Amino acid sequence: MDQPNEKQVLLEVNHLKITFHLKNGKQAKVVDDVSFTIRKGETVALVGESGSGKSITSLSIMRLLPIPPGEITAGTIKLNGKNLLDYKNKEMSTIRGNEMSMIFQEPMTSLDPVFTIGNQMIEGIRRHQRISKKEAWGKSLQLLKEVGIANAEKVIAEYPHQLSGGMRQRVMIAIAMSNNPQLLIADEPTTALDVTVQAQILKLMMKMKEEHHSAILFITHDMSVVAETADRVLVMYAGQIVEEAPVRELFMNPKHPYTTALLKTMPNLEMDVKRLPSIPGTVPSAYALPEGCRFAQRCPFAMEQCHSVLPEVIHMLDEHKVRCHLFTEEGVLNHDEKRNFA
Amino acid sequence: MMYMIRRFILLITTILLVSIITFGVFQILPGDPVRTMLGTEADPTQIENLRSELGLNRPLYEQYTDWMKGLLTGELGNSIRFSMPVTDLLSDRLPVTMSLAGLTLFIVLLISLPLGMFAARRQNKWSDMSLSTVTQVGMAIPSFWLGMILILYIGMQFSFFKISGYIPWTQSVAGALSTLLLPALTIAIPQIAVNFRYVRTAILEQVQLDYVRTIRSKGMSEQNVMYKHVLKNSMIPILTVFGLIMAEVVAGTIIVEQVFSLPGVGQLLITAISNRDFPLVQGIVMYITVAVVMINFIVDILYSVLDPRIRLR
Numbered sequence: 001m002d003q004p005n006e007k008q009v010l011l012e013v014n015h016l017k018i019t020f021h022l023k024n025g026k027q028a029k030v031v032d033d034v035s036f037t038i039r040k041g042e043t044v045a046l047v048g049e050s051g052s053g054k055s056i057t058s059l060s061i062m063r064l065l066p067i068p069p070g071e072i073t074a075g076t077i078k079l080n081g082k083n084l085l086d087y088k089n090k091e092m093s094t095i096r097g098n099e100m101s102m103i104f105q106e107p108m109t110s111l112d113p114v115f116t117i118g119n120q121m122i123e124g125i126r127r128h129q130r131i132s133k134k135e136a137w138g139k140s141l142q143l144l145k146e147v148g149i150a151n152a153e154k155v156i157a158e159y160p161h162q163l164s165g166g167m168r169q170r171v172m173i174a175i176a177m178s179n180n181p182q183l184l185i186a187d188e189p190t191t192a193l194d195v196t197v198q199a200q201i202l203k204l205m206m207k208m209k210e211e212h213h214s215a216i217l218f219i220t221h222d223m224s225v226v227a228e229t230a231d232r233v234l235v236m237y238a239g240q241i242v243e244e245a246p247v248r249e250l251f252m253n254p255k256h257p258y259t260t261a262l263l264k265t266m267p268n269l270e271m272d273v274k275r276l277p278s279i280p281g282t283v284p285s286a287y288a289l290p291e292g293c294r295f296a297q298r299c300p301f302a303m304e305q306c307h308s309v310l311p312e313v314i315h316m317l318d319e320h321k322v323r324c325h326l327f328t329e330e331g332v333l334n335h336d337e338k339r340n341f342a
Numbered sequence: 343m344m345y346m347i348r349r350f351i352l353l354i355t356t357i358l359l360v361s362i363i364t365f366g367v368f369q370i371l372p373g374d375p376v377r378t379m380l381g382t383e384a385d386p387t388q389i390e391n392l393r394s395e396l397g398l399n400r401p402l403y404e405q406y407t408d409w410m411k412g413l414l415t416g417e418l419g420n421s422i423r424f425s426m427p428v429t430d431l432l433s434d435r436l437p438v439t440m441s442l443a444g445l446t447l448f449i450v451l452l453i454s455l456p457l458g459m460f461a462a463r464r465q466n467k468w469s470d471m472s473l474s475t476v477t478q479v480g481m482a483i484p485s486f487w488l489g490m491i492l493i494l495y496i497g498m499q500f501s502f503f504k505i506s507g508y509i510p511w512t513q514s515v516a517g518a519l520s521t522l523l524l525p526a527l528t529i530a531i532p533q534i535a536v537n538f539r540y541v542r543t544a545i546l547e548q549v550q551l552d553y554v555r556t557i558r559s560k561g562m563s564e565q566n567v568m569y570k571h572v573l574k575n576s577m578i579p580i581l582t583v584f585g586l587i588m589a590e591v592v593a594g595t596i597i598v599e600q601v602f603s604l605p606g607v608g609q610l611l612i613t614a615i616s617n618r619d620f621p622l623v624q625g626i627v628m629y630i631t632v633a634v635v636m637i638n639f640i641v642d643i644l645y646s647v648l649d650p651r652i653r654l655r
Binding site for chain 1: 421551552553555556558559560561562564565566570571574575578633649650651
């Protein structure tokens with residue numbers, strides 16, 4: 001999937017495989033042959049159900065995956081052409097928080113409870129920039145104002161427990177952006193927040209991204225968030241990327257039956273239903289993955305070969321890629337006489 | 343501030359309750375101090391005279407309020423056995439016990455904290471496993487036995503150590519150490535074992551929390567993660583255990599002072615109990631109570647220094 005584009009490639013993940021070793025000797029292939037690229041300044045959404053391996057993928061990019069039990073068994077993760085997996089821990093810590101940073105799902109527990117906001121911001125800034133404490137303090141204040149905290153002078157001296165979840169996530173964003181990272185990884189940053197706050201935080205992230213010229217890898221399971229923020233979308237299922245497309249293309253012309261099903265589960269106001277739609281069946285366990293296509297058991301279009309042969313990634317037009325036996329390179333349905341996709 | 347006031351009220355209440363119990367126990371306890379003093383041959387009038395002299399024939403509440411008044415003014419009455427003011431006896435012995443307890447705590451902290459952190463960082467490696475096994479044994483050792491072993495195999499072998507008696511710090515630091523180091527180790531070793539385990543568990547618990555991942559995501563060094571963030575956070579649960587350990591140490595001095603013939607409060611207490619010297623026993627029990635309660639008060643204050651979430655409550 002590595003085709004260089006007009007715009008410069010920032011992050012390139014190639015054939016990444018991650019296995020988890022459990023105490024009882026079991027192994028789980030939680031990420032299997034995942035490849036994608038992120039260009040400078042781009043917002044890419046990584047979508048999937050819980051357990052699909054999207055958080056594991058993002059943590060492995062930051063090299064924050066707990067090893068053991070995790071193990072990266074194959075693949076490369078290149079940031080600006082350098083393979084992060086070759087770095088020693090010490091070298092990696094000069095990149096973390098600097099060239100790329102991350103915000104997490106749970107703002108309530110993501111900050112150290114016994115240090116002030118200012119302390120936690122300043123240590124991050126001074127780790128990567130040679131400036132005085134006073135300058136770092138000033139920069140922290142400015143960042144807090146940037147993320148929409150009005151009484152920044154007060155908040156900077158406060159402890160995390162004195163702030164609401166939304167405020168804490170703003171602080172997290174301020175910390176993440178404090179060294180102008182080229183890549184911001186956001187792992188479900190709005191999931192734990194109130195709906196009204198969610199929209200504010202999304203807007204803020206987009207604003208910060210523009211001002212700091214960063215790219216964002218946005219991990220979410222919420223298709224409406226994807227529609228609002230992303231340039232491109234990666235759909236992940238059971239440890240594999242099953243479809244990749246620009247956001248409009250994906251919503252207008254989804255190829256993979258899983259994507260189609262996922263989009264159908266998005267509630268909208270025109271729907272007149274008693275029950276919200278859902279995808280029947282469950283994600284296969286990472287310990288017992290089926291031989292063929294991982295979605296085959298839940299797929300309404302599954303054919304014989306789907307149960308025995310794992311489909312390859314098919315490159316279609318308009319940067320549209322899909323991992324499904326129904327399609328060929330030309331974008332035709334393999335079994336169009338049987339299936340109707342409209 | 344509210345937190346401090348509440349803690350202080352609790353401190354006063356505890357001391358008051360213990361004073362009532364201490365006083366009450368002597369009314370229930372078998373063994374008459376007057377008979378003990380005069381021997382079995384004493385005649386009833388002699389006994390009656392001494393009773394009124396000591397104020398033992400007055401109503402209980404009067405005896406108690408008198409004693410409490412004395413407690414507040416630092417006047418604990420006279421020891422029956424030594425015919426000396428209890429306060430004088432205590433102030434003679436206190437420096438010995440305080441030095442012993444202080445040195446013990448210092449040793450416990452000095453060894454268990456770094457050892458616990460070390461083991462936590464090597465979880466399930468052989469060094470961690472063997473430390474855990476050794477401390478398991480350490481916890482089970484009775485201190486009187488350990489004291490005798492230390493006397494036999496260290497105190498008798500090295501001329502530096504004096505295996506009985508006490509030399510004050512003010513006289514000679516080396517001298518004080520030569521008398522206190524072995525008894526302090528005797529109390530410390532089981533406590534090191536206990537505290538080591540708590541430190542290790544507390545750190546392992548902290549390391550897996552979300553905030554640690556955030557700190558790592560900022561690119562902070564492993565030293566910063568462990569010694570700034572994880573250490574300060576794990577000090578909160580460790581402090582709780584440390585309060586308990588301090589109480590254990592105070593109690594430990596009683597036995598160990600016997601083993602090492604240290605002229606401390608513990609030794610005094612044993613003499614006092616065997617002689618039914620109730621003013622002295624009451625005085626010593628009150629001293630131990632106040633010491634333990636004060637330690638807990640200090641621990642509570644340290645909590646609020648470490649944990650900003652407590653300050654506001």
